[in-house]
Amino acid sequence: MATLILEQTLNGLQFGLMLFLLAAGLTLVFGIMDLINLAHGSLYMIGAYLVATVVQATGSFALAVLAAVAGTAIIGVLLEVTLLRRLYARDHLSQVLATFALLLICNEVVRLIFGSQPVMLSMPEGLSGPVELLPGFHYPAFRLMVIGAGLAVAVFLYLLVGRTRAGMWARAGASNREMAGAMGVNVKILFTAVFGVAAALCAVAGAMLGPLLAVQVGMGESILILAFVVIVIGGIGSIRGALVGALLVGLVDTVGRAFLPMFLRSFLSAPVASGVGPALASIAIYVLMAAVLFWRPQGLFPARA
Amino acid sequence: MIAGFKRFYTGGIADEVYPRLGQLDYSAELAQIRAAAPDAVFFFLPGGMGINFIKQFAAAGLGKQTTLITTAFSADEDIIPAVGEPMLGIYNTGFWNHDLDNAENRTFVAAFEKDYGRLPSGFAAQGYEAARAIDAAVREVKGKLDDTEALRRALRANAYKSVRGPFKINHNGFPIQNYYLRVVERDAKGRITNRTLSTVLKDHPDAYAGECSLK
Numbered sequence: 180m181a182t183l184i185l186e187q188t189l190n191g192l193q194f195g196l197m198l199f200l201l202a203a204g205l206t207l208v209f210g211i212m213d214l215i216n217l218a219h220g221s222l223y224m225i226g227a228y229l230v231a232t233v234v235q236a237t238g239s240f241a242l243a244v245l246a247a248v249a250g251t252a253i254i255g256v257l258l259e260v261t262l263l264r265r266l267y268a269r270d271h272l273s274q275v276l277a278t279f280a281l282l283l284i285c286n287e288v289v290r291l292i293f294g295s296q297p298v299m300l301s302m303p304e305g306l307s308g309p310v311e312l313l314p315g316f317h318y319p320a321f322r323l324m325v326i327g328a329g330l331a332v333a334v335f336l337y338l339l340v341g342r343t344r345a346g347m348w349a350r351a352g353a354s355n356r357e358m359a360g361a362m363g364v365n366v367k368i369l370f371t372a373v374f375g376v377a378a379a380l381c382a383v384a385g386a387m388l389g390p391l392l393a394v395q396v397g398m399g400e401s402i403l404i405l406a407f408v409v410i411v412i413g414g415i416g417s418i419r420g421a422l423v424g425a426l427l428v429g430l431v432d433t434v435g436r437a438f439l440p441m442f443l444r445s446f447l448s449a450p451v452a453s454g455v456g457p458a459l460a461s462i463a464i465y466v467l468m469a470a471v472l473f474w475r476p477q478g479l480f481p482a483r484a
Numbered sequence: 485m486i487a488g489f490k491r492f493y494t495g496g497i498a499d500e501v502y503p504r505l506g507q508l509d510y511s512a513e514l515a516q517i518r519a520a521a522p523d524a525v526f527f528f529l530p531g532g533m534g535i536n537f538i539k540q541f542a543a544a545g546l547g548k549q550t551t552l553i554t555t556a557f558s559a560d561e562d563i564i565p566a567v568g569e570p571m572l573g574i575y576n577t578g579f580w581n582h583d584l585d586n587a588e589n590r591t592f593v594a595a596f597e598k599d600y601g602r603l604p605s606g607f608a609a610q611g612y613e614a615a616r617a618i619d620a621a622v623r624e625v626k627g628k629l630d631d632t633e634a635l636r637r638a639l640r641a642n643a644y645k646s647v648r649g650p651f652k653i654n655h656n657g658f659p660i661q662n663y664y665l666r667v668v669e670r671d672a673k674g675r676i677t678n679r680t681l682s683t684v685l686k687d688h689p690d691a692y693a694g695e696c697s698l699k
Contacts, residue, residue: 186511186518190515194511299566302539318545321543322511433512437515450500450502453502454504
């Protein structure tokens with residue numbers, strides 16, 4: 180039982196950290212540029228497809244991740260300069276409509292290039308086996324690496340946003356965009372850089388989750404919804420809030436999928452319990468979001484003063 | 485599928501877990517399997533679901549203490565290239581295998597390998613059978629396809645020899661056929677493929693034939 184709880188906690192941590200990668204980019208973009216970007220999941224999908232393509236071409240997973248991060252960042256910057264820049268002044272509904280169109284276009288372009296069938300992306304050879312964490316308890320090495328990568332990115336973001344000049348500009352932009360501009364921050368370049376960083380984070384999440392899930396058209400939508408829930412819980416514009424929110428959502432989701440069916444089995448039949456458990460876990464996440472909105476509408480760690 | 489499995493399985497069942505359709509991440513289910521520590525796991529997860537499950541099962545280190553049992557849909561020639569080494573040792577059951585020893589099958593497999601350079605999957609065998617069934621029926625009615633009643637009777641009678649071994653069509657239109665136990669292992673040429681171990685069900689009709697009103 181102890182190993183079951185430990186394993187499920189690690190699973191929840193892994194899922195939560197990957198959600199954090201997506202939510203961090205989303206909250207930065209929403210907080211600093213006030214841009215609701217529904218195409219954020221498409222950047223995640225593009226990152227995963229780039230990793231799959233480069234792995235098939237070269238066979239090296241590490242090289243593929245680097246190439247995907249660079250490629251997705253470039254695509255993100257291009258998108259920002261050509262299209263999204265014009266949306267900053269518009270209201271949120273126009274942004275939703277425009278980025279939703281972008282989402283659909285990305286899906287169809289990817290389907291044109293790669294087809295509708297999922298693309299095979301395997302875990303790298305060296306990491307596809309188990310690691311003995313405790314005597315008798317084995318955990319997949321790849322999932323451990325995902326947890327490690329997520330924690331490394333969290334530390335990197337903390338240092339970047341909290342300890343560098345550029346990070347200070349980003350935080351100032353999130354707190355009060357007009358004032359930051361008045362104080363001499365080059366807002367145009369800041370926005371492009373923030374969007375590039377957000378796109379790079381999406382690519383890392385896509386590279387980590389691609390071998391575990393399937394790389395297929397539309398893979399970004401389901402995780403994007405959870406990312407929006409996370410930034411609402413955590414607070415728009417706050418990376419600390421994104422981390423806490425993502426870990427909360429990841430743990431609730433995994434615990435719900437794992438322990439709720441076991442508990443429900445005592446008075447429901449097995450197939451019904453297995454269907455109701457995950458549904459209740461999803462409901463719990465949205466109830467948590469509603470509760471946060473009710474008591475702290477700005478989120479747990481609001482960035483706006 | 486589970487009901488069919490439980491119809492013939494007489495041993496003890498430690499637990500039943502039902503993932504969602506299309507679910508790709510089995511971390512929660514694998515943790516439950518590890519906690520229950522069964523001797524074997526029977527799963528029915530066709531297509532991409534099964535591929536992910538087998539890979540994650542091997543990555544979690546569960547292959548050493550737990551045997552995997554499944555249907556041919558999750559362990560056939562189209563799944564093996566996607567998964568690779570973790571497939572070795574999986575038991576599966578189906579109504580056909582490429583190494584069945586009858587004349588029709590030997591001809592089919594040899595011709596398929598010559599044309600495509602790989603071993604045929606169960607789906608390929610079914611496609612081949614379907615074409616031959618239609619061919620035999622059309623010959624039976626001597627090309628007069630307007631007589632649909634005669635064509636239907638000819639299809640039911642299926643006057644050709646199947647690659648699956650003994651094969652008849654039941655009164656309800658479903659087959660009466662053998663089911664074979666296969667295991668995934670390396671063959672003489674070093675390829676990872678299925679080897680037939682034994683016939684587990686002989687001339688077996690489907691379970692609901694008695695409830696069908698067709699004659």
